[in-house]
Amino acid sequence: MRADGTAAVKQLDGQEFDFDSQWRISGTGTWELTDRPMGWSDGQHVSLSVTRRTSSAWREPADAADEVAVDGNSGEPAPDSYTWTLELERREKALALNYSDPDNHNAYYLEKAR
Numbered sequence: 001m002r003a004d005g006t007a008a009v010k011q012l013d014g015q016e017f018d019f020d021s022q023w024r025i026s027g028t029g030t031w032e033l034t035d036r037p038m039g040w041s042d043g044q045h046v047s048l049s050v051t052r053r054t055s056s057a058w059r060e061p062a063d064a065a066d067e068v069a070v071d072g073n074s075g076e077p078a079p080d081s082y083t084w085t086l087e088l089e090r091r092e093k094a095l096a097l098n099y100s101d102p103d104n105h106n107a108y109y110l111e112k113a114r
Contacts, residue, residue, distance in 0.1 A: 007031045007048055011057060013108065015084045015099045023078035027053040038085045046086040046097060053080050086110065 001007045011024040027050035038045050056078030086097045087107075098107040 001031045001046075001048070005030050005032060007050075009048070009050055010113070011059075012050075012084070012110075013059065014082065018076075018082075021076040021078075022058050023076065024057050024059050025050060025053050025078045025082060026055045027051075027081075029081070041087055044088060046088065047083060048086055049081065049083040051081050053078065053082075 006028065007030060008026075008028050010026045012026070013019050013024050014021055029049045029051040031046055031048045033044055034047050035044055036047075038047070084099050086099055089096045089098060097110045099110075100107045
């Protein structure tokens with residue numbers, strides 16, 4: 001996420017129930033800090049939109065017993081564009097951005113490439 005409001009993501013899973021579709025996308029787009037009610041918590045959120053997909057892939061299931069096949073021929077295809085609602089979490093030295101999977105009560109944290 002850049003200061004001018006543009007963004008690039010690499011191999012990011014879908015949010016919420018889209019996570020179960022097993023796809024990941026890379027692409028470019030925009031982000032904005034918003035006060036609109038959204039997400040799972042109160043307060044400000046970041047809306048991150050990929051408007052130009054540059055690639056997609058299938059991720060391996062976390063559990064070998066996962067019912068979803070990842071051979072590229074099943075599940076939902078990755079969308080051409082996608083928007084995430086990112087939660088803000090205050091950490092010791094900075095804010096952390098995350099999105100969650102409500103089925104598993106997991107949070108997925110975004111990290112800046114080094």
